[in-house]
Amino acid sequence: MSFKKLGKRTYKLSCPPSIAGHANCVGDKEGQGPLKDSFDYISADPFFGEKSWEKAESSMVKKAYSMALDKAALSHSSIDMLFAGDLLNQCVGTTFGLRESGAAHFGVYGACSTMAESLALASMAVDGGFADTAAAVTCSHFCTAERQFRTPLEYGGQRTPTAQWTVTGAGAVVLKSFGPGPYVTHITPGMIVDPGIVDANNMGAAMAPAAYDTIKTHFEDTGRTPADYDLIVTGDLGKVGSNILVDFFKKDGVDISKQHTDCGLLIFDLKGQDVHAGGSGCGCSASVLTGYLLNGMREGRWKRILFAATGALMSTTTSQQGESIPGISCAVVIDTAQ
């Protein structure tokens, strides 16, 4: 019956929604990285003029969303549905940043895969005939994440070589039911994959099996191969997780190394910026997608990308209780053609 379903877990949209606007807002460190020219707003102040890091995170969200609406030439009141979430406990980064939006609000939680999850849901809402306009918004902030998940910044704890650096950034994508593209044409939602990793300083390894499962399922479901994509972009596997992913495919006799890249590897200069294994956080894939990737598509650099953001679904409590770290990866195809 579900005519949009291909194979096991991929959905082909019947009226692919058009990306009408996209914007981001990042911190100083991101603004000094290799993608600096792709960001819409770079703040030298980690507080973004606010009194706490959490308020700063909400402020980034508000700004990124407003800029994306401006680019789409849409007002706040013209958005039918808003899908948003973040890493903070109870998703307060997006909730407080968007509390004046006036749109139907769906809070989502996909950890660092939230940009892809919210974009998938927003696309489904448009394609399903519910929304004419929908938005996907997410964020992370290095200082709120360190405080919440790791140690107080003042403590100055030493980071392991596998650790990643949470991106200070927010990204927003605005969809319309019709437009010149680029379009969201396919969705392969993630299932939870738990490889049994317990080291919370090695998220890349915890998430790589989920990315492998989703991307492999996507290829099987669609009959496509890596060569059908200009880019296969994971969210924040970083150096460790990216190597694992490429190795997994190599064992299947599939070489994804030509097309594969990772937002966590793109956003920082791994040699010069002391970020160890790369960037991470909801804001990592969100700010790379809404800048470097979508700008590049509009400039004709790439025609079709597979964007597979990745998330680690643990909390400090589950880690303290000795639990392993389940991963998830949601993929969406963004194509300049419908």
Added chain:
Amino acid sequence: MSFKKLGKRTYKLSCPPSIAGHANCVGDKEGQGPLKDSFDYISADPFFGEKSWEKAESSMVKKAYSMALDKAALSHSSIDMLFAGDLLNQCVGTTFGLRESGAAHFGVYGACSTMAESLALASMAVDGGFADTAAAVTCSHFCTAERQFRTPLEYGGQRTPTAQWTVTGAGAVVLKSFGPGPYVTHITPGMIVDPGIVDANNMGAAMAPAAYDTIKTHFEDTGRTPADYDLIVTGDLGKVGSNILVDFFKKDGVDISKQHTDCGLLIFDLKGQDVHAGGSGCGCSASVLTGYLLNGMREGRWKRILFAATGALMSTTTSQQGESIPGISCAVVIDTAQ
């Protein structure tokens, strides 16, 4: 273009999905309350045989979901999409409870409105032609919520008269694209409404304006009145919030007192069970919907209900930073007729 949209924020499903299965799993206190006969599984042990309260919460989720699948005569592998979330930081209650489900997983966060939000999204996925089968799952546990949001249980803190008691319970609803009903026919998603309440011990007052906004919008969008419903059920406004909601409508010249009830008032005996203003938590509306309400509909007691779950979108951090408590309420119409 969006032919499913009525008025401002209501969506009329074109092929209303059928509720094929529903089940719940609750704790001892809930099992002693007025709705005891409507629960599928009552555990005398608050740990549900596990070693921590968090693991207990995940265990409840797993059980409720399995029972709902059994009732729907569906296997885990036949579910296309799963929408789930809870109150725990990073939604680990549902993530860990459902990590072996094998379904496409969409994590959602709507605080105590999660049952309605996940049911709305699952319904949209089915109605939009994406899923043949979809599930909505949520939970809460008194002990995990107290530990996370308030004080250690051992501290024995005194509760204010406006405080509510987090329900220990999980609920799951399984939808199919075709079936004998009851059906999800309309959705009115919530927008964030922040009335400026800062007292984290008075959630009912913080959420009532959101419930009022959603229910009022629903009436305006559909042209329906309270008399069109056998029941108008809010999630966990409790005694304080319910009175506020009825008063708000009274000021508009609308009497909802005949149809209105609240899951937080139904689940406990407010006089005998020392719960102060009533029940709360994601598990409150979830276990009342999947037991008392849906059983009652199948037994012919009610034909059409408006289920408007309510959520308070703050965290301990935002409260400590002096922020107010934004509320949200998502409503779905459940009807024995399509």
